[in-house]
Amino acid sequence: MEKYFEIAGKKLKSRLFIGTGKLSSYKLIPEIIKKTGVEVLTVAVRRIDPDTREENILNYIPKNVTVMVNTSGSRNAKEAIKIAEIGSEIIETDWIKIEIEVDYRYLLPDNEETVKATKYLSKKGYKVFPYITPDLVTARKLVDAGACAVMPLGSFIGTNRGITAKSLIEPIIKEINIPVIIDAGIGRPSHAAEAMEMGADAILVNTAVAIAKDPVKMSIALSEAVKAGRMAYEMGILKEKEYADPSSPVSDFLKKI
Amino acid sequence: MFFNELKKLEKNFIKIKKELKESRYITENSETDVLKFLFMDISSQALEKLSFKARRITDYFFGRTILLYTPLYISDYCRNGCLYCGFSALNKIKRKKLSYREIEKEMSEIRNKGFNTILILTGEDRYHSSFEYILNTIKIARKYFSEILTEVYPLNEDEYRKLVENGLTGVTLYQETYDKNLYKKVHLFGPKKDFRWRLDAIERALKSKVKEINIGPLLGLNKNWQFDVYMTLMHARYIEKNYPDVEISISYPRIQRSFSKTKVYPVSDKDFVKTIILTRIFLPRVQINISTREPSYIRDNLIGLGVTKMSAESKTVVGGHYITSNKEKQFEINDNRTLEEIMSVIRTKNYRPEFNNWIKV
Numbered sequence: 001m002e003k004y005f006e007i008a009g010k011k012l013k014s015r016l017f018i019g020t021g022k023l024s025s026y027k028l029i030p031e032i033i034k035k036t037g038v039e040v041l042t043v044a045v046r047r048i049d050p051d052t053r054e055e056n057i058l059n060y061i062p063k064n065v066t067v068m069v070n071t072s073g074s075r076n077a078k079e080a081i082k083i084a085e086i087g088s089e090i091i092e093t094d095w096i097k098i099e100i101e102v103d104y105r106y107l108l109p110d111n112e113e114t115v116k117a118t119k120y121l122s123k124k125g126y127k128v129f130p131y132i133t134p135d136l137v138t139a140r141k142l143v144d145a146g147a148c149a150v151m152p153l154g155s156f157i158g159t160n161r162g163i164t165a166k167s168l169i170e171p172i173i174k175e176i177n178i179p180v181i182i183d184a185g186i187g188r189p190s191h192a193a194e195a196m197e198m199g200a201d202a203i204l205v206n207t208a209v210a211i212a213k214d215p216v217k218m219s220i221a222l223s224e225a226v227k228a229g230r231m232a233y234e235m236g237i238l239k240e241k242e243y244a245d246p247s248s249p250v251s252d253f254l255k256k257i
Numbered sequence: 258m259f260f261n262e263l264k265k266l267e268k269n270f271i272k273i274k275k276e277l278k279e280s281r282y283i284t285e286n287s288e289t290d291v292l293k294f295l296f297m298d299i300s301s302q303a304l305e306k307l308s309f310k311a312r313r314i315t316d317y318f319f320g321r322t323i324l325l326y327t328p329l330y331i332s333d334y335c336r337n338g339c340l341y342c343g344f345s346a347l348n349k350i351k352r353k354k355l356s357y358r359e360i361e362k363e364m365s366e367i368r369n370k371g372f373n374t375i376l377i378l379t380g381e382d383r384y385h386s387s388f389e390y391i392l393n394t395i396k397i398a399r400k401y402f403s404e405i406l407t408e409v410y411p412l413n414e415d416e417y418r419k420l421v422e423n424g425l426t427g428v429t430l431y432q433e434t435y436d437k438n439l440y441k442k443v444h445l446f447g448p449k450k451d452f453r454w455r456l457d458a459i460e461r462a463l464k465s466k467v468k469e470i471n472i473g474p475l476l477g478l479n480k481n482w483q484f485d486v487y488m489t490l491m492h493a494r495y496i497e498k499n500y501p502d503v504e505i506s507i508s509y510p511r512i513q514r515s516f517s518k519t520k521v522y523p524v525s526d527k528d529f530v531k532t533i534i535l536t537r538i539f540l541p542r543v544q545i546n547i548s549t550r551e552p553s554y555i556r557d558n559l560i561g562l563g564v565t566k567m568s569a570e571s572k573t574v575v576g577g578h579y580i581t582s583n584k585e586k587q588f589e590i591n592d593n594r595t596l597e598e599i600m601s602v603i604r605t606k607n608y609r610p611e612f613n614n615w616i617k618v
Contacts, residue, residue: 021320021322022316022319022320022321022322023320023321023609024320024321024322024607024608024609025604025609026609045616046403046613046614046615046616047611047613048613048616049373049403049612049613052371052373052612052613055609073468073614073615073616075468075502079618082618083616083618086616086618087616101502102501102502103501103502104497104501104502104503104504104505104542105497105501105541105542107542157318158317158318159317160317206320207316207317207320210320210321211316211317211320211321
């Protein structure tokens, strides 16, 4: 298996990124990192309060981990840009996940505003990771806008339904030349493996880890599934067939006619 | 406008209720399901089954977190004659209004405790609690908090817009009851008598681009409590469809007998819990807010069953966090535990107390 892969100029080993928002305690973070080798975490800027007396997430993130701040809570490009700038300053990171949610029932992002914010922040030198409803046309615009990767949703956030948007994500993976990180919907190790088998470069998971009985164990399970799926992808996965294919043909009849 | 929907829904409510009584076949759709469930006498076992579903949905969408906030009453002057409220103009009480200096002191005290979300409350009195007074309070709050909510009288659209521009994130406004006749009966006089002005205020706030809206009925006012729960759910659904980018919260405050001058129809604990579970299943992404009106055993047991937001260390007197001279309460607090104690209960249940819902931009 390839030892490293590259994203936004960084060499990474682990293709599993983990979100922190729904965790029952930030104390779980160092343990998850230790047991899985996860190198990228996402943190919502809206959840950071540097002055808090309470459990401060910033104290639980190991130094060698890259933090991607997300702009959740923003409703348009302008708000997303502001939140990104604030977050980047507090956390001292230039990795920004643009998350512009305009629909609370389904938590769907606004692809159009996302393109705008990506363009602006990329120009300013940030490493931008836009979260989108899977759409190849938008993905292409994001490549032009300077995105470091695209993050299409696999299913609605928090649903753990797996990659129900598979047929819309596949063309993105095939057609564009920047990394694709499947975000949202991954609820089980089998979903994680599926994402890798599809050729996704990485996945981002939050809910499945956060609400598991044992978040550390679940992150290990996901991490192993990611490795397995990737290994198979690199090897080349055999196509599924519609009919049984006997290894020794039953008759020579067809050859003879 | 939801007011127009309300008319249709009222008819629908009566029709479905009649059908239920006649126990005829009911076509399955989510609205009738909601009503069926509200009128059904559900067994504890069945309720427990549904509670697992509610827990799963809550965990999936909100994670293992409970958002904590605290209210601050800045003035109890009020011109409304509401039959259920301690601050009603019907009550001859010593009124108090905080000065800006006092507001600042209260807020800095609240922030020091760890809160980052504040709910600012006033009575309805445009003389003592003018719009300017509310606006200036929000300007002060902005220095301390990232999430600023108001529970004040209905404003006009321009006023809401101005508040939003100055840092207001959300508006809390309870319709108390969606039954127009009952509404008239329990609001004897004052500007609150105008049912429509209050109901439409939610949409005026939404048009002014607030980030959050908190609605709810006052349970116990209406003998037909199912009507008010149903309308609240439909109201939330209406907002979801028409203003999809807004975070909706629902509260179900239960009226307290001691403060009420009108007949109270208590909603039982079981019906209350049923209502919360129903709300979570019908509206998976809506925040459900439970205040310190409820006793600790109810609050603690609802963590994870749908509730996502809780108030803590609430005082229902003007001031109360720092300035403690005032005695007149709007209602009685039934959970007097400290913030630390509440946080420790949340942690014991394997949830994380969350203080930050928005970022100051």
